[in-house]
Amino acid sequence: MTPEDFRKAGHRLIDWIADYRASVDSRPVMAHTEPGAIKAKLPSSPPAHPESFEDIVEDLDRIVVPGVTTWQHPRFFGYFPSNALLSSVLGDYVSTGFGVIGLAWQSSPALTEVEEVVTDWMRQMLGLSDAWSGVINDTASTSTLVALLCARERASNYSLSRGGLQSVDQPLVVYASAQSHSSVEKAALLAGFGKENVRIVSQDASYAMRADVLADMVQADIADGRRPCAVVATTGTTTSTAFDPIDAIARVAKLRDLWLHVDAAMAGSAMILPEYRYLWNGVEGADSVIVNAHKWLGAVFDCTLYFVRDPEHLVRVMSTNPSYLQSAADGRVKNYRDWGLPLGRRFRALKLWFLIREQGVEQLQARLRRDLGNAAWLAQEIEKAPHWKILAPVPLQTLCVRHEPPGVADDALDRHTLEWAAKLNQSGDVYVTPAMLDSRWMVRVSIGAELTERKHVAQLWQLMQRAASQK
Amino acid sequence: MTPEDFRKAGHRLIDWIADYRASVDSRPVMAHTEPGAIKAKLPSSPPAHPESFEDIVEDLDRIVVPGVTTWQHPRFFGYFPSNALLSSVLGDYVSTGFGVIGLAWQSSPALTEVEEVVTDWMRQMLGLSDAWSGVINDTASTSTLVALLCARERASNYSLSRGGLQSVDQPLVVYASAQSHSSVEKAALLAGFGKENVRIVSQDASYAMRADVLADMVQADIADGRRPCAVVATTGTTTSTAFDPIDAIARVAKLRDLWLHVDAAMAGSAMILPEYRYLWNGVEGADSVIVNAHKWLGAVFDCTLYFVRDPEHLVRVMSTNPSYLQSAADGRVKNYRDWGLPLGRRFRALKLWFLIREQGVEQLQARLRRDLGNAAWLAQEIEKAPHWKILAPVPLQTLCVRHEPPGVADDALDRHTLEWAAKLNQSGDVYVTPAMLDSRWMVRVSIGAELTERKHVAQLWQLMQRAASQK
Numbered sequence: 057m058t059p060e061d062f063r064k065a066g067h068r069l070i071d072w073i074a075d076y077r078a079s080v081d082s083r084p085v086m087a088h089t090e091p092g093a094i095k096a097k098l099p100s101s102p103p104a105h106p107e108s109f110e111d112i113v114e115d116l117d118r119i120v121v122p123g124v125t126t127w128q129h130p131r132f133f134g135y136f137p138s139n140a141l142l143s144s145v146l147g148d149y150v151s152t153g154f155g156v157i158g159l160a161w162q163s164s165p166a167l168t169e170v171e172e173v174v175t176d177w178m179r180q181m182l183g184l185s186d187a188w189s190g191v192i193n194d195t196a197s198t199s200t201l202v203a204l205l206c207a208r209e210r211a212s213n214y215s216l217s218r219g220g221l222q223s224v225d226q227p228l229v230v231y232a233s234a235q236s237h238s239s240v241e242k243a244a245l246l247a248g249f250g251k252e253n254v255r256i257v258s259q260d261a262s263y264a265m266r267a268d269v270l271a272d273m274v275q276a277d278i279a280d281g282r283r284p285c286a287v288v289a290t291t292g293t294t295t296s297t298a299f300d301p302i303d304a305i306a307r308v309a310k311l312r313d314l315w316l317h318v319d320a321a322m323a324g325s326a327m328i329l330p331e332y333r334y335l336w337n338g339v340e341g342a343d344s345v346i347v348n349a350h351k352w353l354g355a356v357f358d359c360t361l362y363f364v365r366d367p368e369h370l371v372r373v374m375s376t377n378p379s380y381l382q383s384a385a386d387g388r389v390k391n392y393r394d395w396g397l398p399l400g401r402r403f404r405a406l407k408l409w410f411l412i413r414e415q416g417v418e419q420l421q422a423r424l425r426r427d428l429g430n431a432a433w434l435a436q437e438i439e440k441a442p443h444w445k446i447l448a449p450v451p452l453q454t455l456c457v458r459h460e461p462p463g464v465a466d467d468a469l470d471r472h473t474l475e476w477a478a479k480l481n482q483s484g485d486v487y488v489t490p491a492m493l494d495s496r497w498m499v500r501v502s503i504g505a506e507l508t509e510r511k512h513v514a515q516l517w518q519l520m521q522r523a524a525s526q527k
Numbered sequence: 528m529t530p531e532d533f534r535k536a537g538h539r540l541i542d543w544i545a546d547y548r549a550s551v552d553s554r555p556v557m558a559h560t561e562p563g564a565i566k567a568k569l570p571s572s573p574p575a576h577p578e579s580f581e582d583i584v585e586d587l588d589r590i591v592v593p594g595v596t597t598w599q600h601p602r603f604f605g606y607f608p609s610n611a612l613l614s615s616v617l618g619d620y621v622s623t624g625f626g627v628i629g630l631a632w633q634s635s636p637a638l639t640e641v642e643e644v645v646t647d648w649m650r651q652m653l654g655l656s657d658a659w660s661g662v663i664n665d666t667a668s669t670s671t672l673v674a675l676l677c678a679r680e681r682a683s684n685y686s687l688s689r690g691g692l693q694s695v696d697q698p699l700v701v702y703a704s705a706q707s708h709s710s711v712e713k714a715a716l717l718a719g720f721g722k723e724n725v726r727i728v729s730q731d732a733s734y735a736m737r738a739d740v741l742a743d744m745v746q747a748d749i750a751d752g753r754r755p756c757a758v759v760a761t762t763g764t765t766t767s768t769a770f771d772p773i774d775a776i777a778r779v780a781k782l783r784d785l786w787l788h789v790d791a792a793m794a795g796s797a798m799i800l801p802e803y804r805y806l807w808n809g810v811e812g813a814d815s816v817i818v819n820a821h822k823w824l825g826a827v828f829d830c831t832l833y834f835v836r837d838p839e840h841l842v843r844v845m846s847t848n849p850s851y852l853q854s855a856a857d858g859r860v861k862n863y864r865d866w867g868l869p870l871g872r873r874f875r876a877l878k879l880w881f882l883i884r885e886q887g888v889e890q891l892q893a894r895l896r897r898d899l900g901n902a903a904w905l906a907q908e909i910e911k912a913p914h915w916k917i918l919a920p921v922p923l924q925t926l927c928v929r930h931e932p933p934g935v936a937d938d939a940l941d942r943h944t945l946e947w948a949a950k951l952n953q954s955g956d957v958y959v960t961p962a963m964l965d966s967r968w969m970v971r972v973s974i975g976a977e978l979t980e981r982k983h984v985a986q987l988w989q990l991m992q993r994a995a996s997q998k
Binding site: 057058060061062063065067070071075076077078086091092093100101102104105106109111112116119120121124126127128134135139140142145148149150154155156157159162163166167169171173176178181195196197199201205208217218219221222224227228238239245246247250251252253259286291294323350356357358359373374378380381384385388397398402403406409410412413415416418419442462478490491497 | 632878
């Protein structure tokens with residue numbers, strides 16, 4: 057495809073995407089697809105000869121679109137808002153169009169330096185002090201793995217340069233609450249700590265980690281000859297947006313020399329609102345923090361901000377320096393390859409740069425405040441309604457909801473919950489996520505898609521009531 | 528930005544990118560940028576209010592473009608060909624434009640199923656048997672880390688579900704050659720093996736791993752009470768495109784129950800040519816294989832194919848299953864979140880799908896054969912020229928070259944090499960990568976950018992001779 061072919065096909069595609077985006081609210085939110093149905097429509101072998109671009113676009117309409125869940129739908133209340141604001145989409149188009157790769161600074165200086173600037177913009181927007189340095193990773197899962205690897209190497213005084221984790225005498229222990237994201241346990245297991253050395257710290261009535269229990273568990277591990285290594289505190293848990301008390305946890309971490317990693321993947325976006333920053337009081341005492349710009353904030357996936365206070369330590373754990381990556385500039389520049397797992401890096405800063413510039417900080421703040429208002433409104437409506445319950449505090453935009461008709465309890469209640477949630481999702485009108493809280497199913501309503509206005513939330517509430525009352 | 532604003536700005540941007548791509552050969556290949564120069568042009572704080580799209584595009588021209596190395600330039604002979612064919616760029620635009628995320632199958636069925644189909648197309652194109660299952664990861668670095676984690680867990684009988692790596696009695700050992708990519712040692716250290724348990728297997732005259740030495744080292748480790756765990760064999764090393772003897776290594780691996788990971792990141796693309804597949808004879812005896820479709824083949828970065836023979840083992844190491852990700856379809860579908868590190872996944876299959884369909888397999892093959900012909904031609908020219916040496920076999924498209932004027936040796940020769948390479952790169956006319964071979968600097972010439980024709984290679988050769996002969 058020549059640049060001129062690309063120009064033609066690209067215009068066609070821009071229109072196609074603009075049309076898709078303009079029509080999201082006319083599409084089912086959840087894809088209506090049977091397992092294997094898409095696969096069955098595709099040839100099982102690759103074509104030997106070129107196909108026309110029109111044929112490919114036709115297959116997008118015929119095969120792909122019916123099989124994608126409409127994450128950008130105004131009545132998408134599932135998982136979390138994964139906003140992909142169109143300015144950030146265009147920023148990513150530039151990255152992809154360039155076809156450049158970050159390996160070392162020299163392999164594309166702008167890729168590194170725009171990232172330095174934009175991560176610092178984000179730092180300021182989140183109200184973090186200038187003691188933090190940022191880098192863009194793909195996801196929170198990967199970033200939490202990096203954090204726990206850094207914790208492991210700090211606690212073991214760089215065992216990787218010697219006999220590895222097996223040469224460390226005392227078992228290293230990681231702490232998190234049962235409400236922490238599944239990626240935390242996954243990261244701990246992949247980093248080699250082992251399930252027996254992952255402690256689940258119990259939670260209070262608001263589903264937040266109990267710092268006093270953490271302190272006791274750490275004490276007990278020390279008494280048993282283990283070495284407490286890291287604690288992961290969550291700023292806005294996945295299930296109920298609970299806020300672990302960072303300040304109190306940071307005090308324990310400091311006293312016991314634990315690495316404190318703050319997972320603010322979803323709720324971190326709210327920290328661009330100064331009035332919400334009390335929710336992570338004490339964050340300056342952490343060693344690492346993650347915020348997914350690709351969730352509520354609106355940068356198209358993938359774009360996780362990973363902030364650290366000691367970049368030299370990060371580089372010491374992650375660095376490699378083969379001859380084919382060396383350049384004369386090395387002493388004077390950042391080589392982000394040594395800040396994370398992959399060597400090759402996309403020009404991810406562009407999507408964030410476009411987003412922040414096209415929106416401006418105040419417009420980003422206004423949208424988040426709109427969503428917080430909508431969540432508060434829905435919480436009030438639900439609380440007023442008979443047999444409906446809000447099961448956890450609603451500090452931000454996620455509601456944990458259950459319809460509890462008289463006489464329906466335990467397993468029957470679980471069945472009822474899953475039934476009306478499935479009915480909602482299968483209708484294609486809205487999308488919500490069933491999840492477990494206190495070992496019982498409930499429905500998470502996560503508000504904050506870019507296009508979600510009050511009327512969409514009101515529609516959701518009507519549909520919920522109808523689905524739950526139908527036999 | 529509304530869909531209509533996007534339509535307008537998107538058309539503008541498509542033209543901008545088409546113009547950029549049409550003019551790559553008029554740009555310097557290596558960016559002429561002083562460290563910090565780009566940063567200095569950007570505001571140190573984010574804007575409070577929206578900026579116009581035109582201002583942003585203007586800054587692309589003014590600040591970003593002069594700071595990007597032109598990887599798509601026809602005279603880019605650095606690092607490796609990182610082709611970003613424009614059809615694959617458009618495929619990625621669809622992924623980004625959708626703004627969908629893969630978490631579970633249900634969160635976007637098409638994202639999973641198109642990936643299943645396209646990775647199987649790639650399997651067939653590479654001539655791998657149907658005993659392999661594929662998944663798309665971001666990079667080779669990440670995929671090699673996944674492979675070594677899987678090796679660790681197989682050798683330790685899933686220590687992650689118990690006391691972790693620290694609970695394993697015998698030290699686990701990983702083997703690779705000194706020519707293996709820097710990401711291999713990095714992955715081994717991050718996986719917790721420790722530098723003392725990473726063995727460098729010596730190489731033969733062609734820079735390929737010696738399987739007999741490997742067998743001896745494994746034997747010695749067993750005698751010393753250690754547990755050989757994994758061997759990483761490279762199909763096309765970074766420095767000289769050496770091919771480790773997979774067949775012989777696989778026999779050692781089988782005998783000693785080692786995990787065999789084949790790193791074919793760069794050279795794997797050549798395996799779409801049946802006449803080159805002898806270079807990885809024995810690959811069916813491996814446990815995992817990586818091929819970067821984002822290198823020579825032409826899918827825009829990032830797009831690494833990771834193939835495994837035992838996906839159940841992979842899933843057992845990588846899986847998490849929290850309630851908020853469960854769905855009724857789980858038993859009947861693939862959940863790729865359990866095939867790698869990140870939970871969230873982009874719709875990366877689209878760029879590969881577009882690429883293969885727009886090109887067809889035969890056209891992809893023809894381009895690679897063109898590049899192989901160009902490399903053979905240049906090797907011949909260099910061998911005929913006085914005082915020029917080809918330092919390693921040229922099985923594919925990478926040449927290790929040195930100009931060795933009479934009376935210039937050792938450190939003086941190193942200085943001479945680095946000087947003429949720097950002169951070439953700073954000219955902006957071409958780009959090559961200096962690297963070390965046998966502890967001495969030489970210049971790598973990597974041929975295979977999409978636009979590189981014979982005449983560009985001839986220009987390179989002229990420029991090399993001129994740069995090396997100038998005082």
